[in-house]
Amino acid sequence: MTTITKERLQWLANISGRDDIDDIDGGEIRELARSVLASLDAEPAGYHVIKECGKVGCSVATLEEAEKTRDFWNKRWTIRPYFYSAASAPVVPDYASxxxxxxxxxxxxxxxxxxxxxxxxxxxxxxxxxxxxxxx
Incomplete structure (x- = not known):
């Protein structure tokens, strides 16, 4: 597995000199890079408090709530973010006049x-x- 840095993704999102790379259109490469960059900046929509057995004990909206819940019931329980929401893209094409x-x-x-x-x-x-x- 390869690790791609945020800077490399930004570069890929902005390249314009390459139209086709091994059967992948340059536009597809840029769109994929933009999509990955947006997901890196996404915030968790909520948090699961996971019991020791691996089952979800509860789901809460903020990390602070998750920590309070875990600390109240069992400090060994873990907290995991869930359902990342991607940044919204403009819904109006810029070519439309x-x-x-x-x-x-x-x-x-x-x-x-x-x-x-x-x-x-x-x-x-x-x-x-x-x-x-x-x-x-």
């Missing part, structure tokens, strides 16, 4: 400049919200 979207309509409204201006505002507000992950 309002002009591409609007020009695809064959409708009388497509010629209305006032309606187009209103639609641009809606488009930009929705795009900003999606790229912001729904956070205000």
């Amino acid at each position: 309002f002009e591409e979207f609007w020009s695809s309509f064959e409708h009388p409204f497509a010629e209305d400049d006032e309606l187009k201006s209103f639609a641009v505002e809606i488009w930009n507000a929705c795009r900003a919200t999606m790229l912001n992950g729904g956070k205000s």
Whole structure:
């Protein structure tokens, strides 16, 4: 098994000079590297307190809760993180533009400049919200 450093993954995520490497597309290599980098930065969604017999005693949300629970019942029990959640990726493709979207309509409204201006505002507000992950 090979250990790949975070720096090496970052380099792989950014390479652009190689298009094909042994039947693997350069885009696939970059996407895999980005995915692994995101998983390295992921936080545990919760913790299992594991009994000596190996069974889960309970599941809690924070490490502090897990430590308190373990210390209360049996200090020899172990704590393991579970269900890592990956960082969310932008859901709006950066190549999509309002002009591409609007020009695809064959409708009388497509010629209305006032309606187009209103639609641009809606488009930009929705795009900003999606790229912001729904956070205000």
